[in-house]
Amino acid sequence: MRLLECEAKEIYARYGIPVPKGVRVKAGEPVPADLATIGPELVLKAQVEVGGRGKAGGILPATPADAPRVAEELFQKEIRGVPVREILIEERLLIRHEFYLSILVDRSSRQPLILFAEAGGVDIEQAARETPEAVRRVTVSPLLSEVPPFALRDLLGDMVKEFGPVVNRLWKVFREKDAILAEVNPLVTTDRGVFAADAKLIVDDNALTRQGITVNRDLSPREREAESHGFSYVELDGTIGVIGNGAGLTMATLDLIQFYGGRAANFLDVGGGADKERVKHAVRLVAGRPGVKVILVNLLGGITRCDDVARGILDAGVAQTVMVRLAGTNEAEGKAILDGRGYPMFATMDEAVKAAVEAGA
Amino acid sequence: MIYGDRHTGILVQGATGQQGSFHIPHMNTYARSVGGRGVVAGVTPGKGGQEVHGVPVYDSVRAAIAEHDVGAAVIFVPAAAATDSIMEEAHAGIPVIVAITERIPVHDTMKAIAYARMEGATVIGPNCPGLISPGEVKLGIIPAHLASRGPVGVISRSGTLTYEVIHELTRAGIGQSTVVGIGGDPVIGQTFTDVLERFRHDPATKAVVVIGEVGGALEEEGVASTDIPVVGYIAGVSAPPEKRMGHAGAIVEGGEGDAASKIRRMEALGVPVARRVAEIPALVKEFL
Numbered sequence: 001m002r003l004l005e006c007e008a009k010e011i012y013a014r015y016g017i018p019v020p021k022g023v024r025v026k027a028g029e030p031v032p033a034d035l036a037t038i039g040p041e042l043v044l045k046a047q048v049e050v051g052g053r054g055k056a057g058g059i060l061p062a063t064p065a066d067a068p069r070v071a072e073e074l075f076q077k078e079i080r081g082v083p084v085r086e087i088l089i090e091e092r093l094l095i096r097h098e099f100y101l102s103i104l105v106d107r108s109s110r111q112p113l114i115l116f117a118e119a120g121g122v123d124i125e126q127a128a129r130e131t132p133e134a135v136r137r138v139t140v141s142p143l144l145s146e147v148p149p150f151a152l153r154d155l156l157g158d159m160v161k162e163f164g165p166v167v168n169r170l171w172k173v174f175r176e177k178d179a180i181l182a183e184v185n186p187l188v189t190t191d192r193g194v195f196a197a198d199a200k201l202i203v204d205d206n207a208l209t210r211q212g213i214t215v216n217r218d219l220s221p222r223e224r225e226a227e228s229h230g231f232s233y234v235e236l237d238g239t240i241g242v243i244g245n246g247a248g249l250t251m252a253t254l255d256l257i258q259f260y261g262g263r264a265a266n267f268l269d270v271g272g273g274a275d276k277e278r279v280k281h282a283v284r285l286v287a288g289r290p291g292v293k294v295i296l297v298n299l300l301g302g303i304t305r306c307d308d309v310a311r312g313i314l315d316a317g318v319a320q321t322v323m324v325r326l327a328g329t330n331e332a333e334g335k336a337i338l339d340g341r342g343y344p345m346f347a348t349m350d351e352a353v354k355a356a357v358e359a360g361a
Numbered sequence: 362m363i364y365g366d367r368h369t370g371i372l373v374q375g376a377t378g379q380q381g382s383f384h385i386p387h388m389n390t391y392a393r394s395v396g397g398r399g400v401v402a403g404v405t406p407g408k409g410g411q412e413v414h415g416v417p418v419y420d421s422v423r424a425a426i427a428e429h430d431v432g433a434a435v436i437f438v439p440a441a442a443a444t445d446s447i448m449e450e451a452h453a454g455i456p457v458i459v460a461i462t463e464r465i466p467v468h469d470t471m472k473a474i475a476y477a478r479m480e481g482a483t484v485i486g487p488n489c490p491g492l493i494s495p496g497e498v499k500l501g502i503i504p505a506h507l508a509s510r511g512p513v514g515v516i517s518r519s520g521t522l523t524y525e526v527i528h529e530l531t532r533a534g535i536g537q538s539t540v541v542g543i544g545g546d547p548v549i550g551q552t553f554t555d556v557l558e559r560f561r562h563d564p565a566t567k568a569v570v571v572i573g574e575v576g577g578a579l580e581e582e583g584v585a586s587t588d589i590p591v592v593g594y595i596a597g598v599s600a601p602p603e604k605r606m607g608h609a610g611a612i613v614e615g616g617e618g619d620a621a622s623k624i625r626r627m628e629a630l631g632v633p634v635a636r637r638v639a640e641i642p643a644l645v646k647e648f649l
Contacts, residue, residue, distance in 0.1 A: 105467055107577040107610070110474050110548050125615045142471035178468055180547075206440065206609060207466035232607035247545055247607025248519020248574055251596040252638055255620075258599040259637060267600075269607040272520070300521045300528070301504075327528070328504070349525065350639050 001203050001216050004047040006088045008199035011177060015169045017184070018195045022090035027075050031089070035064035039091030044070050047086040048079045049217070052123075056080050061092065093195055098186035100124050100135075101167065102200075103174040105181075111139040112174060114147070114167065116155050120186030121197075140171070147171050163187070166194055178207035222285070229281050230271050238263025240360040241286035241295040241320070243279075245270050245304055253298045256349060262357030265292045274304050279312025287318035294321050296356040298349060301328025310337035321359060325352035363514075363539050363559040363566075364457045364485065365433045366497045367397035372422065372431045372455065374446045375438035376403025376413045380461070384437065384502055386414045391499045401429045422453040433457040433500050435491060440464045443487060444473035451482035459500045460486035460550070467609070470548045477550065484550025488609065490520040490542035503527075503540060511536015513645055514560040516553055516583075517572035518545050518608065522596060525638055526572055533642035535649070538565040545608030547576065553583025561589045568592065568648035570641060571632075575600045576610045576618045581626040590648040593627045593634040594641055595620045 003011075009019040021038050024047070025031055035042060044067065046058035053059060058079040062070040067089060074087050098120035106113035117135045119127060128135045138155045140147050147155075152164045166187065174182040183200040203211055205218075219227060226233030232247060240257055242264050244250030250269045257264045266289065270282050279297075286295055295318070299309055306326040313322055314337060325346045326334050335345055346352035365371075371388065375381040385400050392399025400416050402425040409420035419425040422434070434450045436443055436459065443462035450458045458477065465487050477484045485492065491501015495510040507524055509531045517523040523542050530537060541556050543549050553571055560566045568590040573580035575597030584591055598620040600606050602613040613619045624634045635641045 105471070105547055107547050107579060108552075108582060110471060110550075112471070125617070141475055142468065143475050175468065178466055180467060204467050204609075205605070206464045207468070210466070232605075234601070234604045234606060236601065244521075246519060246521030247611055248517070248522030248572070248596050249525055251574060251600060251606050251611065252522050252525070254600070255596060255598040256637060264599065267606055300524050348639070350637065 001205060001208060001213060001218050002049045003201045003203065004049065004086065005045065005199050006047055006086070008201035009196065011173060011201065012196050012199055015173045017166055017169045017173070018193060019199070020090040020093055020195055020197065022088050025071060025087050025089060027085045031068040031071050035067050035089060038064070038089065040064070041092040042067055043090050043092050044074055045088045045090065046074050046077065046079050046084040047088055048082040048084060050080045050082055053079055058084070093188060093190050093197060095197070096189045096191070098188050099163070100185050101163070101170065101187045102181065102183035102185065103170055103179070106139060109139045111142055114138045114140060114151070114155055116163075120188070124185060145175070162189070162194065173201070177201065178204045178211055180204050222289070226268065226285055229278060229285075231282060231285070232267070232269040232271070233285070234267040235289075236264050236266055238265045238360070239291055239293045240356050241265045241289070241292040243268045243270060243282050243286060243295065243297045245272065245274055245299045245301070249298065249300060253296065253349065253353065256353040257357060260354055260357045262353075262360050265289060272304070274299070274309065276308045276312040276315065279309050280315045283313055283316035283318055283322065287316070287320050292320060294323060294356050294359040296323045296352060298325045298352060299328070301326070301331070305329050306331045306334025307337060310334040313338065313343065314341065323352055323356045323359070325349060362494045362497050363556070363563050364483070364492055364541070365500060366494065367392070367395055369432035369498050370398045370401040370430045371500060372425055372429070372434040372450070373400050373403045373416070374422070374434055374436045374450065375405060376416065376418050377405040377408045377411060378437055381437040382413050385416055387502070387505070388499050389414065389416070391505045395496050397498055401431065422449045422455070426453050426455070431455055433459065435500050436460045436462055438462060440466070444469040447473040447484060448476050451477035451480035454480070456482055457500070458482055458484045459489070459491045460484060461489060461491060461501055463488040465546070467546065467548050470546060474548065474550050485541065486544040486549060488546045489544035489549070490523065492539060492541040494539040495537055501542070503542065507531060508540060509536040512538060512565065512567040512649060514538050514563070514566040514569040515540040515572065516556045516569060517542050518574050518610065519572060519596065522572060522638070526570060526594070526641060529638055530642055530645065535642055535645055538563060545610055547610040552579045554579070554586045557583050557587040557589060557591070561587055568645055570594070570645060572596070573623060574608065574611050575606060575620050576608075576612050576614070578618060578623075580623055584627050584630050584632050591632045592641060592644045592648070593624070593632050594638065595623045595634065
């Protein structure tokens, strides 16, 4: 789950990474009167979990006097489709130079990877593509509680003294907060030292509970409901509701729908060993979305019992036609339960998808 | 046979749990049908002295290997305890560790894999269905009745999609040497590169099917690392960016790891990539 900039900065500050002075203001709350204590010049930043916020008009300069008016202006905006519910009012830093620093999980080396670049404040993915040599990279063993000096030298060259402490503090944040990305972009130098001018922190979804995070804000309400049933669910905008077991098979089902010219309404993986109740909930959840014309169930059972699945489909009793492809344990029993009750059944994925695409058109 | 064979004694960690006790008899039925040793010991702390489907249970891996010759371990314990199990097995000297468990925090996985490497152990998974070498050994939960023995290796980040592929291969009369589910997490012990290297040295394997999905670049890296004939398939062509498609690792991030670019890169390396699962057998036949 991606944290807001202000939340990330509060964490960074607790770990000793300097952040600009600032105050959070929620929509509907008054802007504090003593803004002059923050600084003579201010920056107001929309707190939304999307990238490219500055370009989309989500960051505005202000003086303490006109800050309330600028804040009001920001609260009226949507940044890349996301309404502004909170803003961060910060002192404006007198920046000498901008750098880039991040730590992420590197799949290839199976280790954390630290990135540092002397050009900050930019789209780092683009910079890395255009001038890969400008981004310095060091992998560090996940077993180490500190970044070893040699790795700091490899990463920072002659800037170890200036940035070494910040790198080690961010390393601590990354490890202790179960981050999959801890980013400071830009990391800036000023005549008062080094500051994290911006902050991005993404927490591993598999570690939210132990991080004390109870609600995954990255998910829509329906996605959260699905999660509470143990489903993996993603909303799309088509007409064919999809239920599969296993992420790969469900994705392949969506791809096949697209291949045959249809549009899926969702991705729903019921997980392993789906029983009657889970299947019933899944069918109802998918059917409950407006615009869903037909539902396609594609289940390949190892643990999953086809007779359980068939009973779940029957119990759901939804208005839309449910097309069924079942293979695996108790396949014959499952088919017998649905036979003659208006549930078209198919032996292969391709046949089932073709029929669903026709019905969903 | 690339991670074990019929002579491999298997240890199951989490033997008395719901998953462990469900899969032990499946692994042993398969072992009996091919004349293999199957599961020789189970481990669940505090349940030592019990039996699960005739398999003796021990309190620790150390206690189990004192009594049994173990060549591989399969882990079914919950996420909070799974990486401790990986480390316990690696420390005890078990060379191959298959972690079925899903939803392990990625920091725990990174640490456990780093530790296992120092101990010289090979980790497959986590969040994987394990592997099967038809006619030899099953380590994990891949439904054995879908597989058949033959010359094609299969490597996949997925579970049920792998079953779909081996089902199609078997129906087309193409058997498999070993089928490996490497796992759907961003960090996994054995990547496509590692398994392809094993297949390259396996006399039973003539060609390999690489079943990938959105997220990361492990598929392209693997294909670029080997000269064994490969057929590809990538799930998630229709996946929207920045959305996690079920697997923790299945996400297009920062414009990287989308299916179209993976397919393009694999095809640029001369690898035929199926657009539908049903096309895979015909592409594989070209190499046999």
